[in-house]
Amino acid sequence: MVELSNVRHVKRIVVGSENPARLCTREETEARMAELNHCLTCQPAGTLLAVERSFTLVRIGEHQVVLQWIAYHVGFARKPPPMPPPAPPSFQT
Template identity: 50%
Template sequence: MFDLTDVSYVKRITVGSTDPERLSSEAAVQAEADLLNKCLAPTSRGKIIGIEKNFSLLNIGEHQVVLQAMVYHIGFARKPYWLEDDGMKS
């Protein structure tokens, strides 16, 4: 049984495009999905504790661009040793 009181570290993983100036390539989206899967693997013991769904339509000239992203909040009992630091202090 997973209890939120056991969560001491939360990793935020964005899968998809959120910035119209820098659209994510297919390789970048696949790398984000691979990190998500690694966090949810039985050996990592991460659990999804929240999901943000982002969707926006942009008109750039005559073209319409759709930006879609899912942001997953993965909770861990402690920070996994293999998880890279994203430069932010905890």
Template identity: 50%
Template sequence: MNPNNFHLANIRFIKRIVVGNDNPQSMRTEKEVQESMDMVNRCLCSTPRGYILNVEKSFGLYNVGEHQIVLQYAVYNIGFDRKPAFLDDHAQG
């Protein structure tokens, strides 16, 4: 088997990363959203290389007090053949 080929059967670990605001009670800052996107990019470029399995896109319309707000977010499900070490480092830091 060529190690450069992607096979769904080889996926042993899935990382779920939310990019955007999904909770009106706990709004993420622009910096936090950018950090999430940086993590998606790192998962796709580092070793072991991750593969996007699914992207969930969603939005919500919420009433907060007298204001109406719209929240948009995407959830990236990235699959790996083994859990990357950098994810353990990210969880601790």
């Protein structure tokens, strides 16, 4: 159990499509999951404080689409360093 009085910084990371007007691509979702994993494993390691789950029903023509998203609240004792940029792909010939 984490002591909430030690939490000085909270980061909210949304995974999924929270805006029906703009759908997330697979790459964006994977980047957000990588950011969440980085926050939970980097030093200082974050602690999962809360999880929000939500969905929206969107009607497109005669079809009904369900948009789902999950927001993770990660708490830190101090502000973590920024996530390093992804390494460019290396092409071998």
